[in-house]
């Protein structure tokens with residue numbers, strides 16, 4: 049129910065507007081579709097994904113000839129679920145790690161302020177709670193606060209943090225973190241990186257350098273490149289996802305701060321546009337508010 053609560057604002061704006069759009073209508077007509085367009089844009093689904101959804105509904109209207117307006121939410125739910133990438137889990141508590149990787153190396157990328165450090169801390173707590181040996185690497189060395197905050201999470205959760213301090217070479221922190229992970233037979237190594245977007249080339253170079261040093265120990269690492277995005281920034285999150293997916297091979301996304309925003313539709317837009325699974329969503333500040341993403345539960349929650 050923390051999911052329902054976390055998505056309350058998006059849900060509210062979404063559902064109540066949809067009910068209003070179909071009030072007094074017997075079938076889905078042009079007017080209803082126009083309203084729906086606006087609702088989707090307001091919830092920050094994005095223009096491309098909005099057009100796709102409208103097109104799908106139009107196809108169904110044409111096929112079923114008479115589409116009852118009261119069924120619009122059911123149909124929308126089905127079509128939206130189709131556009132969301134599968135996260136291959138049904139289990140909201142599935143913080144399991146893939147077998148056969150010791151350690152499983154995660155590199156976490158994203159712009160400052162999106163909730164990167166918090167997400168790493170929450171993940172560390174979830175893995176630790178499952179008796180996993182976790183090591184964190186503070187390779188976001190451009191901000192003193194980032195290193196300190198990660199150390200704080202390390203203390204709070206009870207996991208070691210490899211840090212060299214501010215303005216040191218991020219790649220050297222990554223190197224030492226993976227080295228410690230291998231030597232200590234850690235289950236998972238999570239590396240925080242700096243998310244400076246001032247130039248794409250710079251970002252690309254920084255991330256590639258970190259990858260190269262990690263691969264000195266484990267050629268197939270990082271096993272996961274997790275991009276953290278702030279859902280409350282709506283379309284801005286899409287701009288950031290564009291930049292990061294061009295700079296490096298992002299394998300998964302975490303979308304934070306979905307509580308307190310009505311822009312939760314951005315999850316649908318991002319999933320549809322980038323075809324990269326949203327693995328985690330943040331619906332609050334507490335550890336348990338980082339949830340494993342499940343698309344069926346997500347749409348159920350939007351329409352319940």
Ligand code: GDP
Pocket residue numbers: 158159160161162163164165166167194197304305306307308329330331332333337
């Ligand atoms: P970073 O600069 O990307 O490392 O961002 P932080 O991890 O420091 O997070 C920035 C702020 O966002 C902090 O105050 C976090 O507590 C807050 N935050 C992170 N995730 C969530 C979330 O899912 N919901 C809410 N409400 N706040 C969040």
